[in-house]
Amino acid sequence: MSEARIIDGKAFAEGLRARVGEAVAGLVRAHGLTPGLAVVLVGEDPASQVYVRNKAKQTREAGMHSVEHRLSADTSEADLLALVRALNADPAIHGILVQLPLPAQIRAETVIQTIDPAKDVDGFHVVNAGLLATGQEALVPCTPLGCLMLARDTLGDLSGLEAVVVGRSNIVGKPMAQLLLKESCTVTVAHSRTRDLPAVCRRADLLIAAVGRPNMVKADWIKPGATVIDVGINRVDAGEGKTRLTGDVDFEDAKAVAGAITPVPGGVGPMTIACLLRNTVVAACRQRRLTPPE
Ligand code: NDP
Numbered sequence: 001m002s003e004a005r006i007i008d009g010k011a012f013a014e015g016l017r018a019r020v021g022e023a024v025a026g027l028v029r030a031h032g033l034t035p036g037l038a039v040v041l042v043g044e045d046p047a048s049q050v051y052v053r054n055k056a057k058q059t060r061e062a063g064m065h066s067v068e069h070r071l072s073a074d075t076s077e078a079d080l081l082a083l084v085r086a087l088n089a090d091p092a093i094h095g096i097l098v099q100l101p102l103p104a105q106i107r108a109e110t111v112i113q114t115i116d117p118a119k120d121v122d123g124f125h126v127v128n129a130g131l132l133a134t135g136q137e138a139l140v141p142c143t144p145l146g147c148l149m150l151a152r153d154t155l156g157d158l159s160g161l162e163a164v165v166v167g168r169s170n171i172v173g174k175p176m177a178q179l180l181l182k183e184s185c186t187v188t189v190a191h192s193r194t195r196d197l198p199a200v201c202r203r204a205d206l207l208i209a210a211v212g213r214p215n216m217v218k219a220d221w222i223k224p225g226a227t228v229i230d231v232g233i234n235r236v237d238a239g240e241g242k243t244r245l246t247g248d249v250d251f252e253d254a255k256a257v258a259g260a261i262t263p264v265p266g267g268v269g270p271m272t273i274a275c276l277l278r279n280t281v282v283a284a285c286r287q288r289r290l291t292p293p294e
Helices: 009-031 046-061 077-089 108-114 126-133 142-155 173-182 197-202 269-287
Strands: 036-042 065-071 095-098 162-166 186-190 206-209 227-230 234-239 242-246
Touching (some): 036 046, 036 077, 046 065, 046 269, 077 095
Parallel strands (some): 162 206
Antiparallel strands (some): 234 242
8 A cells, every 4th residue: 555645734724824814915905804813821831932922923924913912920810811801802803812721820711711702713612612512603723623624625525434533622622523523424532531442543534633642543543544633742752852743643654554644743733823813814704794704
Protein backbone atom coordinates (compact mmCIF):
# COMPACT_ATOMS: atom_id res chain seq x y z
CA MET A 1 0.00 0.00 0.00
CA SER A 2 1.28 3.48 -0.83
CA GLU A 3 2.07 6.04 1.85
CA ALA A 4 -0.65 8.27 3.24
CA ARG A 5 -1.42 11.64 1.77
CA ILE A 6 -0.13 14.23 4.25
CA ILE A 7 -2.92 16.71 4.94
CA ASP A 8 -1.40 20.20 4.77
CA GLY A 9 -3.24 22.14 7.47
CA LYS A 10 -0.85 25.06 7.16
CA ALA A 11 -1.70 25.60 3.49
CA PHE A 12 -5.45 25.09 4.10
CA ALA A 13 -5.36 27.58 6.99
CA GLU A 14 -3.55 30.14 4.79
CA GLY A 15 -6.31 29.79 2.20
CA LEU A 16 -9.01 30.14 4.86
CA ARG A 17 -7.34 33.24 6.31
CA ALA A 18 -7.16 34.76 2.81
CA ARG A 19 -10.90 34.07 2.31
CA VAL A 20 -11.64 35.64 5.72
CA GLY A 21 -9.58 38.69 4.70
CA GLU A 22 -11.62 39.04 1.49
CA ALA A 23 -14.87 38.72 3.46
CA VAL A 24 -13.70 41.40 5.89
CA ALA A 25 -12.80 43.75 3.03
CA GLY A 26 -16.27 43.17 1.56
CA LEU A 27 -18.00 43.92 4.89
CA VAL A 28 -16.01 47.12 5.34
CA ARG A 29 -16.79 48.22 1.78
CA ALA A 30 -20.47 47.31 1.65
CA HIS A 31 -21.56 47.87 5.26
CA GLY A 32 -18.85 49.89 7.02
CA LEU A 33 -18.48 46.86 9.33
CA THR A 34 -15.01 46.02 10.66
CA PRO A 35 -15.26 42.78 12.68
CA GLY A 36 -13.54 43.24 16.05
CA LEU A 37 -11.94 40.56 18.24
CA ALA A 38 -10.91 41.09 21.87
CA VAL A 39 -8.46 38.61 23.38
CA VAL A 40 -7.97 38.58 27.14
CA LEU A 41 -4.87 37.07 28.72
CA VAL A 42 -4.48 36.73 32.49
CA GLY A 43 -0.99 36.00 33.78
CA GLU A 44 2.29 35.17 32.08
CA ASP A 45 1.93 31.55 30.89
CA PRO A 46 4.55 31.44 28.06
CA ALA A 47 2.53 29.21 25.70
CA SER A 48 -0.57 31.40 26.17
CA GLN A 49 1.48 34.53 25.42
CA VAL A 50 2.60 33.03 22.10
CA TYR A 51 -1.00 32.07 21.20
CA VAL A 52 -2.34 35.50 22.08
CA ARG A 53 0.39 37.27 20.09
CA ASN A 54 -0.33 35.09 17.05
CA LYS A 55 -4.08 35.59 17.34
CA ALA A 56 -3.71 39.38 17.49
CA LYS A 57 -1.26 39.44 14.55
CA GLN A 58 -3.44 37.27 12.32
CA THR A 59 -6.55 39.24 13.28
CA ARG A 60 -4.88 42.46 12.12
CA GLU A 61 -3.53 40.79 8.96
CA ALA A 62 -7.11 39.80 8.05
CA GLY A 63 -8.10 43.49 8.25
CA MET A 64 -10.03 43.15 11.50
CA HIS A 65 -10.04 45.29 14.61
CA SER A 66 -7.90 43.61 17.28
CA VAL A 67 -7.87 44.45 20.98
CA GLU A 68 -5.64 42.77 23.54
CA HIS A 69 -6.17 42.94 27.29
CA ARG A 70 -3.24 41.67 29.35
CA LEU A 71 -4.04 41.36 33.04
CA SER A 72 -1.70 40.44 35.88
CA ALA A 73 -1.70 36.91 37.32
CA ASP A 74 -3.30 38.14 40.58
CA THR A 75 -6.37 39.65 38.84
CA SER A 76 -9.57 38.89 40.76
CA GLU A 77 -12.48 37.03 39.22
CA ALA A 78 -14.68 40.10 39.81
CA ASP A 79 -12.31 42.33 37.81
CA LEU A 80 -12.15 39.85 34.93
CA LEU A 81 -15.95 39.50 34.89
CA ALA A 82 -16.26 43.31 34.83
CA LEU A 83 -13.97 43.42 31.77
CA VAL A 84 -15.97 40.67 30.02
CA ARG A 85 -19.21 42.59 30.67
CA ALA A 86 -17.66 45.78 29.28
CA LEU A 87 -16.61 43.89 26.13
CA ASN A 88 -20.12 42.38 25.87
CA ALA A 89 -21.46 45.95 25.74
CA ASP A 90 -18.84 47.32 23.31
CA PRO A 91 -20.34 47.63 19.79
CA ALA A 92 -16.85 47.59 18.16
CA ILE A 93 -16.18 44.12 19.59
CA HIS A 94 -17.93 41.18 17.90
CA GLY A 95 -15.85 38.33 19.35
CA ILE A 96 -14.44 37.78 22.84
CA LEU A 97 -11.84 35.16 23.67
CA VAL A 98 -10.51 34.63 27.18
CA GLN A 99 -7.32 32.62 26.90
CA LEU A 100 -7.32 29.43 29.01
CA PRO A 101 -5.98 28.24 31.40
CA LEU A 102 -6.84 30.91 33.98
CA PRO A 103 -5.14 31.34 37.37
CA ALA A 104 -6.54 29.27 40.25
CA GLN A 105 -8.48 32.17 41.88
CA ILE A 106 -10.67 32.52 38.76
CA ARG A 107 -13.38 29.99 37.85
CA ALA A 108 -13.03 29.48 34.10
CA GLU A 109 -16.59 28.19 33.77
CA THR A 110 -18.02 31.36 35.39
CA VAL A 111 -16.01 33.54 33.01
CA ILE A 112 -17.05 31.55 29.93
CA GLN A 113 -20.74 31.68 30.89
CA THR A 114 -20.50 35.48 31.35
CA ILE A 115 -19.46 36.02 27.72
CA ASP A 116 -22.40 37.06 25.52
CA PRO A 117 -23.14 33.84 23.52
CA ALA A 118 -23.36 35.98 20.36
CA LYS A 119 -19.72 37.04 20.93
CA ASP A 120 -18.48 33.64 22.16
CA VAL A 121 -16.13 32.96 19.24
CA ASP A 122 -14.53 30.03 21.12
CA GLY A 123 -17.96 28.36 21.15
CA PHE A 124 -17.59 27.21 24.77
CA HIS A 125 -20.73 28.87 26.21
CA VAL A 126 -23.52 26.42 27.12
CA VAL A 127 -25.85 28.21 24.72
CA ASN A 128 -23.54 27.51 21.79
CA ALA A 129 -22.88 23.94 22.98
CA GLY A 130 -26.65 23.42 23.19
CA LEU A 131 -27.30 24.97 19.79
CA LEU A 132 -24.63 22.70 18.24
CA ALA A 133 -26.01 19.62 20.02
CA THR A 134 -29.52 20.34 18.71
CA GLY A 135 -28.29 20.95 15.16
CA GLN A 136 -28.95 24.69 15.20
CA GLU A 137 -26.89 27.69 14.11
CA ALA A 138 -24.08 27.97 16.69
CA LEU A 139 -20.63 29.42 17.13
CA VAL A 140 -18.60 26.19 16.93
CA PRO A 141 -15.35 25.58 18.87
CA CYS A 142 -12.41 26.42 16.59
CA THR A 143 -10.29 23.26 16.84
CA PRO A 144 -13.03 20.73 15.99
CA LEU A 145 -14.32 23.08 13.28
CA GLY A 146 -10.81 23.08 11.77
CA CYS A 147 -10.69 19.27 11.96
CA LEU A 148 -14.03 19.05 10.18
CA MET A 149 -12.86 21.34 7.38
CA LEU A 150 -9.74 19.20 6.85
CA ALA A 151 -11.80 15.98 6.91
CA ARG A 152 -14.28 17.38 4.37
CA ASP A 153 -11.48 18.63 2.15
CA THR A 154 -9.86 15.17 2.22
CA LEU A 155 -12.93 12.94 1.97
CA GLY A 156 -15.69 15.10 0.47
CA ASP A 157 -19.08 13.87 1.71
CA LEU A 158 -18.68 12.30 5.17
CA SER A 159 -22.18 10.81 5.26
CA GLY A 160 -22.31 7.20 6.44
CA LEU A 161 -18.66 6.99 7.45
CA GLU A 162 -17.59 5.31 10.70
CA ALA A 163 -15.97 8.08 12.73
CA VAL A 164 -14.16 7.47 16.01
CA VAL A 165 -13.24 10.42 18.23
CA VAL A 166 -10.75 9.61 20.99
CA GLY A 167 -11.25 12.20 23.75
CA ARG A 168 -14.43 13.69 25.24
CA SER A 169 -13.40 17.16 26.41
CA ASN A 170 -15.87 20.03 26.09
CA ILE A 171 -13.47 21.95 23.85
CA VAL A 172 -12.48 19.23 21.37
CA GLY A 173 -13.92 15.71 21.70
CA LYS A 174 -17.60 16.44 22.40
CA PRO A 175 -18.11 19.23 19.82
CA MET A 176 -16.14 17.13 17.29
CA ALA A 177 -18.58 14.27 17.82
CA GLN A 178 -21.55 16.64 17.40
CA LEU A 179 -20.14 18.07 14.16
CA LEU A 180 -19.57 14.57 12.74
CA LEU A 181 -23.10 13.50 13.72
CA LYS A 182 -24.38 16.55 11.85
CA GLU A 183 -22.41 15.29 8.83
CA SER A 184 -24.28 11.96 9.19
CA CYS A 185 -21.27 9.93 10.30
CA THR A 186 -21.77 6.98 12.63
CA VAL A 187 -19.89 8.37 15.62
CA THR A 188 -18.14 6.58 18.47
CA VAL A 189 -16.60 8.66 21.27
CA ALA A 190 -13.78 6.85 23.09
CA HIS A 191 -12.06 7.95 26.31
CA SER A 192 -9.86 6.73 29.13
CA ARG A 193 -12.40 4.09 30.23
CA THR A 194 -13.01 2.67 26.75
CA ARG A 195 -12.38 -1.09 26.58
CA ASP A 196 -10.07 -2.35 23.83
CA LEU A 197 -9.35 1.08 22.37
CA PRO A 198 -7.21 -0.34 19.51
CA ALA A 199 -10.19 -2.41 18.26
CA VAL A 200 -12.54 0.60 18.53
CA CYS A 201 -10.09 2.76 16.56
CA ARG A 202 -9.70 0.07 13.88
CA ARG A 203 -13.41 0.50 13.01
CA ALA A 204 -12.83 4.09 11.93
CA ASP A 205 -12.90 5.37 8.36
CA LEU A 206 -12.21 8.73 10.02
CA LEU A 207 -10.17 8.68 13.22
CA ILE A 208 -9.78 11.83 15.32
CA ALA A 209 -7.27 11.68 18.19
CA ALA A 210 -7.69 14.41 20.84
CA VAL A 211 -6.09 12.94 23.92
CA GLY A 212 -2.83 14.66 24.86
CA ARG A 213 -0.68 11.51 25.01
CA PRO A 214 2.34 11.50 22.69
CA ASN A 215 2.28 8.81 19.96
CA MET A 216 -0.46 6.81 21.72
CA VAL A 217 -2.34 5.75 18.57
CA LYS A 218 -0.26 3.04 16.88
CA ALA A 219 -0.19 1.99 13.24
CA ASP A 220 -2.04 -1.27 13.99
CA TRP A 221 -4.94 0.72 15.55
CA ILE A 222 -5.64 2.22 12.12
CA LYS A 223 -7.85 0.70 9.44
CA PRO A 224 -5.86 0.60 6.17
CA GLY A 225 -6.74 3.64 4.08
CA ALA A 226 -8.44 5.53 6.95
CA THR A 227 -8.19 9.31 7.33
CA VAL A 228 -6.45 10.25 10.58
CA ILE A 229 -6.74 13.71 12.15
CA ASP A 230 -4.31 14.26 15.01
CA VAL A 231 -5.33 17.06 17.38
CA GLY A 232 -2.70 16.31 20.03
CA ILE A 233 0.01 18.84 20.76
CA ASN A 234 2.58 17.29 23.06
CA ARG A 235 6.00 18.70 23.88
CA VAL A 236 8.53 15.89 24.22
CA ASP A 237 12.24 15.62 24.91
CA ALA A 238 14.31 15.76 21.70
CA GLY A 239 17.68 15.20 23.41
CA GLU A 240 20.52 17.66 23.99
CA GLY A 241 18.25 19.72 26.25
CA LYS A 242 15.85 20.45 23.37
CA THR A 243 12.13 19.70 22.97
CA ARG A 244 9.91 19.15 19.97
CA LEU A 245 6.17 18.88 19.30
CA THR A 246 4.49 15.58 18.58
CA GLY A 247 0.90 14.46 18.18
CA ASP A 248 -1.21 11.71 19.74
CA VAL A 249 -0.58 9.46 16.72
CA ASP A 250 2.64 7.54 16.05
CA PHE A 251 2.98 9.45 12.77
CA GLU A 252 6.00 7.76 11.19
CA ASP A 253 4.46 4.26 11.41
CA ALA A 254 0.86 5.39 10.95
CA LYS A 255 1.50 7.03 7.58
CA ALA A 256 2.30 3.61 6.09
CA VAL A 257 -1.25 2.42 6.93
CA ALA A 258 -3.50 5.49 6.78
CA GLY A 259 -4.92 6.86 3.54
CA ALA A 260 -4.43 10.45 4.71
CA ILE A 261 -3.04 11.90 7.92
CA THR A 262 -2.36 15.28 9.51
CA PRO A 263 1.18 15.99 10.71
CA VAL A 264 2.07 17.68 14.01
CA PRO A 265 3.03 20.47 13.71
CA GLY A 266 1.42 21.75 10.50
CA GLY A 267 -1.90 19.89 10.64
CA VAL A 268 -4.76 20.89 12.93
CA GLY A 269 -2.78 23.55 14.85
CA PRO A 270 -2.82 26.32 12.19
CA MET A 271 -6.54 25.69 11.57
CA THR A 272 -7.53 26.76 15.07
CA ILE A 273 -6.63 30.46 14.72
CA ALA A 274 -7.93 30.57 11.13
CA CYS A 275 -11.29 29.25 12.41
CA LEU A 276 -11.24 31.82 15.22
CA LEU A 277 -10.98 34.58 12.59
CA ARG A 278 -13.78 32.97 10.60
CA ASN A 279 -15.97 32.73 13.73
CA THR A 280 -15.38 36.44 14.43
CA VAL A 281 -16.59 37.36 10.95
CA VAL A 282 -19.62 35.06 11.36
CA ALA A 283 -20.39 36.60 14.78
CA ALA A 284 -20.08 40.14 13.40
CA CYS A 285 -22.43 39.35 10.51
CA ARG A 286 -25.04 37.75 12.76
CA GLN A 287 -24.91 40.68 15.18
CA ARG A 288 -25.63 43.01 12.24
CA ARG A 289 -28.27 40.63 10.77
CA LEU A 290 -26.15 40.07 7.66
CA THR A 291 -25.69 36.70 5.97
CA PRO A 292 -22.24 35.38 6.94
CA PRO A 293 -19.90 34.35 4.10
CA GLU A 294 -19.47 30.59 3.50
P1 NDP B 1 -8.30 16.95 27.82
O1 NDP B 1 -7.20 16.57 28.73
O2 NDP B 1 -9.35 17.91 28.29
O3 NDP B 1 -9.06 15.62 27.35
C1 NDP B 1 -8.35 14.48 26.99
C2 NDP B 1 -9.30 13.36 26.67
O4 NDP B 1 -8.53 12.22 26.34
C3 NDP B 1 -10.22 12.97 27.83
O5 NDP B 1 -11.53 12.79 27.37
C4 NDP B 1 -9.62 11.68 28.33
O6 NDP B 1 -10.56 10.73 28.80
C5 NDP B 1 -8.99 11.09 27.08
N1 NDP B 1 -7.89 10.20 27.41
C6 NDP B 1 -6.86 10.42 28.25
N2 NDP B 1 -6.06 9.34 28.31
C7 NDP B 1 -6.61 8.40 27.50
C8 NDP B 1 -6.26 7.08 27.16
N3 NDP B 1 -5.19 6.49 27.66
N4 NDP B 1 -7.06 6.42 26.31
C9 NDP B 1 -8.16 7.00 25.79
N5 NDP B 1 -8.54 8.27 26.07
C10 NDP B 1 -7.78 8.95 26.93
O7 NDP B 1 -7.59 17.47 26.50
P2 NDP B 1 -8.14 18.42 25.30
O8 NDP B 1 -9.34 17.82 24.69
O9 NDP B 1 -8.17 19.81 25.77
O10 NDP B 1 -6.90 18.32 24.31
C11 NDP B 1 -6.51 17.09 23.73
C12 NDP B 1 -5.21 17.30 22.97
O11 NDP B 1 -5.43 18.23 21.93
C13 NDP B 1 -4.06 17.88 23.79
O12 NDP B 1 -2.84 17.34 23.32
C14 NDP B 1 -4.11 19.35 23.47
O13 NDP B 1 -2.84 19.97 23.60
C15 NDP B 1 -4.53 19.30 22.03
N6 NDP B 1 -5.22 20.52 21.59
C16 NDP B 1 -4.82 21.06 20.41
C17 NDP B 1 -5.42 22.19 19.92
C18 NDP B 1 -4.99 22.72 18.61
O14 NDP B 1 -5.12 23.89 18.34
N7 NDP B 1 -4.49 21.89 17.70
C19 NDP B 1 -6.47 22.90 20.67
C20 NDP B 1 -6.90 22.17 21.84
C21 NDP B 1 -6.27 21.05 22.30
P3 NDP B 1 -11.43 10.96 30.15
O15 NDP B 1 -12.49 11.96 29.77
O16 NDP B 1 -11.98 9.61 30.43
O17 NDP B 1 -10.46 11.47 31.17
